[in-house]
Amino acid sequence: MFDEQLAGFKGDEQCIRVVGHRGARGIMPENTLLGFEWTIKMGVSALEFDVMITKDSVPVIVHNHHLNRDITRTPQGDWLNAPEPRISDLTYEQLSQFDVGGLNIFTEYGQRFPEQIFMSGQKVPQLADLLRLINRPEFRHVRLMLEIKSDPHVPDHRDRQAQTVEAIVNVVRAHNVQARTVLHSFDWEMLRMCQIEAPEMPTSFLSQLPEEEATAGSDPASAFDAYVGTLPSVPQAVADAGGYIWAPYFKDVTEHDVAHAKQLGLLISPWTVNDPHDMVRMIDLGVDAIVTDYPARLQREMIKKQVRWQRTEENTNAALTSA
Amino acid sequence: MFDEQLAGFKGDEQCIRVVGHRGARGIMPENTLLGFEWTIKMGVSALEFDVMITKDSVPVIVHNHHLNRDITRTPQGDWLNAPEPRISDLTYEQLSQFDVGGLNIFTEYGQRFPEQIFMSGQKVPQLADLLRLINRPEFRHVRLMLEIKSDPHVPDHRDRQAQTVEAIVNVVRAHNVQARTVLHSFDWEMLRMCQIEAPEMPTSFLSQLPEEEATAGSDPASAFDAYVGTLPSVPQAVADAGGYIWAPYFKDVTEHDVAHAKQLGLLISPWTVNDPHDMVRMIDLGVDAIVTDYPARLQREMIKKQVRWQRTEENTNAALTSA
Numbered sequence: 001m002f003d004e005q006l007a008g009f010k011g012d013e014q015c016i017r018v019v020g021h022r023g024a025r026g027i028m029p030e031n032t033l034l035g036f037e038w039t040i041k042m043g044v045s046a047l048e049f050d051v052m053i054t055k056d057s058v059p060v061i062v063h064n065h066h067l068n069r070d071i072t073r074t075p076q077g078d079w080l081n082a083p084e085p086r087i088s089d090l091t092y093e094q095l096s097q098f099d100v101g102g103l104n105i106f107t108e109y110g111q112r113f114p115e116q117i118f119m120s121g122q123k124v125p126q127l128a129d130l131l132r133l134i135n136r137p138e139f140r141h142v143r144l145m146l147e148i149k150s151d152p153h154v155p156d157h158r159d160r161q162a163q164t165v166e167a168i169v170n171v172v173r174a175h176n177v178q179a180r181t182v183l184h185s186f187d188w189e190m191l192r193m194c195q196i197e198a199p200e201m202p203t204s205f206l207s208q209l210p211e212e213e214a215t216a217g218s219d220p221a222s223a224f225d226a227y228v229g230t231l232p233s234v235p236q237a238v239a240d241a242g243g244y245i246w247a248p249y250f251k252d253v254t255e256h257d258v259a260h261a262k263q264l265g266l267l268i269s270p271w272t273v274n275d276p277h278d279m280v281r282m283i284d285l286g287v288d289a290i291v292t293d294y295p296a297r298l299q300r301e302m303i304k305k306q307v308r309w310q311r312t313e314e315n316t317n318a319a320l321t322s323a
Numbered sequence: 324m325f326d327e328q329l330a331g332f333k334g335d336e337q338c339i340r341v342v343g344h345r346g347a348r349g350i351m352p353e354n355t356l357l358g359f360e361w362t363i364k365m366g367v368s369a370l371e372f373d374v375m376i377t378k379d380s381v382p383v384i385v386h387n388h389h390l391n392r393d394i395t396r397t398p399q400g401d402w403l404n405a406p407e408p409r410i411s412d413l414t415y416e417q418l419s420q421f422d423v424g425g426l427n428i429f430t431e432y433g434q435r436f437p438e439q440i441f442m443s444g445q446k447v448p449q450l451a452d453l454l455r456l457i458n459r460p461e462f463r464h465v466r467l468m469l470e471i472k473s474d475p476h477v478p479d480h481r482d483r484q485a486q487t488v489e490a491i492v493n494v495v496r497a498h499n500v501q502a503r504t505v506l507h508s509f510d511w512e513m514l515r516m517c518q519i520e521a522p523e524m525p526t527s528f529l530s531q532l533p534e535e536e537a538t539a540g541s542d543p544a545s546a547f548d549a550y551v552g553t554l555p556s557v558p559q560a561v562a563d564a565g566g567y568i569w570a571p572y573f574k575d576v577t578e579h580d581v582a583h584a585k586q587l588g589l590l591i592s593p594w595t596v597n598d599p600h601d602m603v604r605m606i607d608l609g610v611d612a613i614v615t616d617y618p619a620r621l622q623r624e625m626i627k628k629q630v631r632w633q634r635t636e637e638n639t640n641a642a643l644t645s646a
Binding site: 294 | 438623
């Protein structure tokens with residue numbers, strides 16, 4: 001089941017899929033249309049990105065629940081100051097006034113990506129903008145790992161989960177990309193909602209063990225660790241919850257987990273792997289897909305290991321002939 | 324004179340121009356159309372690249388006089404082996420069979436650019452292909468630093484110089500981009516030829532002092548060092564030769580040379596500056612433009628120094644507000 005969607009994330013002995021994280025955050029501004037376009041053009045056929053809804057229920061592609069001051073400029077061209085507005089408090093019209101094309105290099109976050117180009121005039125995209133992009137004839141092979149964001153700290157959390165899922169699924173259906181989209185989240189409860197509301201798309205379960213959160217950088221990804229942390233086996237729980245992909249924080253992954261996940265028929269797609277040594281470890285563990293901010297860096301480690309990122313017929317075998 | 328062309332390379336106290344070297348070789352395959360397109364889209368408005376002619380006199384964009392085995396795959400997808408065919412011995416039809424979209428990372432050259440994406444299906448472009456690209460309405464601001472290659476070691480050197488200049492100038496005129504193009508070379512004799520054949524375009528004089536050649540990496544750029552090395556003052560010689568831009572190897576540049584070049588009314592555009600410390604030195608010296616394989620890296624050093632790469636009205640000032 002879901003062969004079409006999963007084809008973009010399924011590896012084998014000779015192939016591991018490269019998934020561009022927020023586009024290719026190491027090189028291009030994260031979660032921007034130009035970043036996505038470049039990532040696809042350079043040969044990355046699977047994109048990971050983050051979606052939530054605005055005050056007027058428009059699904060938009062942005063990571064944090066608040067606008068991140070480290071990457072956001074005001075219409076006047078100044079860096080955003082506190083307080084950072086919540087995405088859910090802005091209409092799309094209001095949100096689209098901000099420029100997210102560059103990092104403030106004087107911040108800790110800005111210093112994490114020294115090769116990221118500084119651009120101006122990049123607005124937070126609507127999910128619909130990205131779906132139009134991948135519906136170009138030349139981009140029909142592209143698969144999406146659509147992360148649905150969820151904030152358990154807001155009072156109307158359950159209502160917002162439902163609204164968010166409905167709005168996102170409607171846009172995906174309107175652009176007819178269900179056969180290329182995997183619904184992905186740390187919010188496992190919301191993923192069950194997705195399975196009911198959108199049975200035509202497979203679900204991908206993110207996990208991160210609590211003790212590792214501190215080392216995950218400035219991406220406070222998961223408010224659901226406490227739950228995951230109590231599970232006897234995370235892959236088993238993903239399978240029991242009807243998931244098709246298990247997306248663990250890469251430092252959590254063990255050989256035993258990989259073997260178990262494969263027994264259970266799950267695909268394994270760890271995130272976010274940016275250091276060559278960690279890349280090598282993931283390759284050696286035999287995961288299916290690797291989510292990275294640095295696709296070129298990952299390609300090199302795969303070439304050294306004689307592992308492809310596309311199928312043979314996709315003409316990258318030449319990268320391997322000189323090993 | 325030549326204000327339109329030189330605007331793309333002229334700096335001031337607040338602005339230094341970023342010139343993408345072979346596109347942006349640090350990130351994208353060198354001298355490829357996709358590399359040029361990305362470099363422009365990310366906000367670099369001046370491109371440096373290398374042009375020579377094929378056996379059938381087609382101007383093509385490629386650096387070495389021979390196909391470089393470290394970046395070239397055969398139509399069968401294997402890395403090119405010795406002997407590397409000469410560009411001048413191939414028709415464009417033959418040349419276009421080769422794929423130059425990826426580095427062989429097992430070579431010294433391949434290891435110099437660890438962040439360069441590996442792509443397939445990229446052929447050596449014709450100069451005409453790039454000129455069509457920059458004639459897109461949205462790319463009309465782009466300026467070209469068109470390096471004309473010359474090989475003094477071939478017997479018919481002078482004839483080939485003349486044929487090369489004629490073929491290139493004809494293509495530039497056919498696409499009506501003379502007002503955006505600077506003719507650039509190590510071969511000063513050929514540049515004099517350009518001044519006669521194409522008086523509507525300014526000339527840019529490359530120099531590299533012989534003792535530094537060994538440190539210039541695997542780019543044996545200049546067969547004309549011996550000549551340059553004997554000059555009492557390189558900027559003076561450039562001015563005497565009717566040049567508008569002096570493009571020295573960055574390690575050769577001294578404060579005195581910069582002052583002298585400015586007195587002479589020359590623009591100074593050192594190459595190829597990839598290390599942040601060298602970038603800072605060039606910024607502090609107050610050059611007009613910097614040629615680099617890593618535009619994003621250069622942007623960061625310029626932001627730290629409160630120097631812009633575009634004019635204020637071009638809306639990058641926000642990069643500087645948090646300094």
